[in-house]
Amino acid sequence: MVTREDVENIALLSKLFVPEEELDGLTKSMQEIIDFADAINNAPASAEGFDNINNLSNVFREDEVVPSYPVAEILKNAPEQAEDHFLVRNRE
Amino acid sequence: MNYELVSGFETHIELSTKTKIFCGCTTQFGGEPNSHCCPVCIGLPGTLPVLNKEVVRFAVKAGLAVHGKIAEVAKMDRKNYCYPDLAKAYQISQLYAPLIIGGYIELSNGRKIRLHHIHIEEDAGKLIHQHGDTYVDYNRGGVPLIEIVSEPDIRSIDEAKEYVEKLQQVMRWVGISDCKMQEGSMRCDVNISVRPAGSEAFGTRTEIKNMNSITNIARAMAYEYERQVDLLESGGKVIQETLRFDDASGTTSPMRSKEDAHDYRYFRDPDLVTINVPRDEVERLRAEMPELPAEKRERYEAEYGIPEKDAALLTKYRRISEYFDKAIEGVKSPKTVSNFIIGQIFRRVETEADKEIFDVAVTPERLNELVRLLDSGKIRNNLAKSTLEKMLDTGKGALDFISESDMGGVDDSALLALCQAAVAGNPKAVEDFKSGKEKAIKALVGNVMKNSRGKADAVAAEAKIKELILS
Numbered sequence A: 001m002v003t004r005e006d007v008e009n010i011a012l013l014s015k016l017f018v019p020e021e022e023l024d025g026l027t028k029s030m031q032e033i034i035d036f037a038d039a040i041n042n043a044p045a046s047a048e049g050f051d052n053i054n055n056l057s058n059v060f061r062e063d064e065v066v067p068s069y070p071v072a073e074i075l076k077n078a079p080e081q082a083e084d085h086f087l088v089r090n091r092e
Numbered sequence B: 001m002n003y004e005l006v007s008g009f010e011t012h013i014e015l016s017t018k019t020k021i022f023c024g025c026t027t028q029f030g031g032e033p034n035s036h037c038c039p040v041c042i043g044l045p046g047t048l049p050v051l052n053k054e055v056v057r058f059a060v061k062a063g064l065a066v067h068g069k070i071a072e073v074a075k076m077d078r079k080n081y082c083y084p085d086l087a088k089a090y091q092i093s094q095l096y097a098p099l100i101i102g103g104y105i106e107l108s109n110g111r112k113i114r115l116h117h118i119h120i121e122e123d124a125g126k127l128i129h130q131h132g133d134t135y136v137d138y139n140r141g142g143v144p145l146i147e148i149v150s151e152p153d154i155r156s157i158d159e160a161k162e163y164v165e166k167l168q169q170v171m172r173w174v175g176i177s178d179c180k181m182q183e184g185s186m187r188c189d190v191n192i193s194v195r196p197a198g199s200e201a202f203g204t205r206t207e208i209k210n211m212n213s214i215t216n217i218a219r220a221m222a223y224e225y226e227r228q229v230d231l232l233e234s235g236g237k238v239i240q241e242t243l244r245f246d247d248a249s250g251t252t253s254p255m256r257s258k259e260d261a262h263d264y265r266y267f268r269d270p271d272l273v274t275i276n277v278p279r280d281e282v283e284r285l286r287a288e289m290p291e292l293p294a295e296k297r298e299r300y301e302a303e304y305g306i307p308e309k310d311a312a313l314l315t316k317y318r319r320i321s322e323y324f325d326k327a328i329e330g331v332k333s334p335k336t337v338s339n340f341i342i343g344q345i346f347r348r349v350e351t352e353a354d355k356e357i358f359d360v361a362v363t364p365e366r367l368n369e370l371v372r373l374l375d376s377g378k379i380r381n382n383l384a385k386s387t388l389e390k391m392l393d394t395g396k397g398a399l400d401f402i403s404e405s406d407m408g409g410v411d412d413s414a415l416l417a418l419c420q421a422a423v424a425g426n427p428k429a430v431e432d433f434k435s436g437k438e439k440a441i442k443a444l445v446g447n448v449m450k451n452s453r454g455k456a457d458a459v460a461a462e463a464k465i466k467e468l469i470l471s
């Protein structure tokens, strides 16, 4: 069973803010998603069948350089940054 | 009690493709922090990795270079762990269906270190720890790697060093990596355990992570061997754990458990499709492979009668062997060419880095010309040697230093006359020789060489002088 606490915990781990009023709805959705995954898990099929459902193989790119992004653009979504680096603060 | 060392290696080698494994960012070493990045290699949601074809080709070449089997079907898996060097919180690697199966590296003592497999994966970013904070640069993130996993077949530190050297040599040779340990393009994780000599069962192993020099591999293994033996001798037990080696103190210590989480929850990466390496592509790559260093060394010994040690030196780097191959074209004695290279040319290229590039002032064609003069009897060995020195100084050809008058040998009657003159002109040396001072004859031979301007055959001169004195 998925609980409100589970959802709060997952939100924290995922660095997502979840408003109080959405918690019940999300708990219900999460339970439905897990039930769906369980249904798939219980389906009689070999692992091989699921392995490559679209039957594609050998999708490659050539070894050709494409310009990278500007550093500012790369760091734009970083929670913290310093001296052109992503910065991970010590939490201890 | 005597303890035997048992070791296996996991060696990471950065492939020298132009672009990263799943995106078009450059793999160039260095660069401003985070300047070789795009949404794919910093793991932004909604991006789709696409495998670089050259990575597969390079890995197949690596596999062929170590006599491995190229898998018919290979797949990519996600290895989950949460650490800032991985933007996605997983590394795309291979576990269930790696590209290369088996293979071996043969050591000079005849032992084969078997390989379990070789897989392809992406490198992680670089972390700089400062004042407790961590600065992350993802330029290296997504650079293609192969990981070569050996069986625990290594039995001594010397074998371990040779294993790494041979791996480095052959991977450079086939041109898939520069294998620079100091720049991190080759790194080893060393598994090590000990067991009573003669025992079949393996002891508990520890793993020393991220070794980046052969010297430190040897130091760390020596330390860890002693530590494990001491533990067992004093009734203790070895704990299976991951260690780091501290360069300054020369000791190993356990890594924090955070960096050593083993629940990787591998699963098939749904973004990446199956790899089927076509057999004709494998055969095409096999046909393109250069003759490998071990094969070449054996051929030099068998075909040209070059001593094992010299053959190993000539095949240490591909450029040296190619130089040698060109220089021996059509010459009578490849061994003479080898002696010139190892005896004289090597003195001008002292460092390993220079030997690898092997850019010497004398082209192989010019060395070939010099040796042909020697072959045809037009010049003698002494003159060839001194001429080679002048060629190395100036980069000019042999004929710039050897005139017509230097060429041609000294015929028998001329040699006799020269020897007679030497004996007549040096009565003291003759007396010394007669009274038992063997060395005195060298002065007489020297006199003949000087007066013939180096053209006389020193061995023949010595024999002739002895004949004159003793008759």
Ligand SMILES: [Zn+2]
Pocket (backbone or CB within 6 Å): B020, B023, B024, B025, B036, B037, B038, B039, B040, B041, B042, B142
């Ligand atoms: Zn990229």
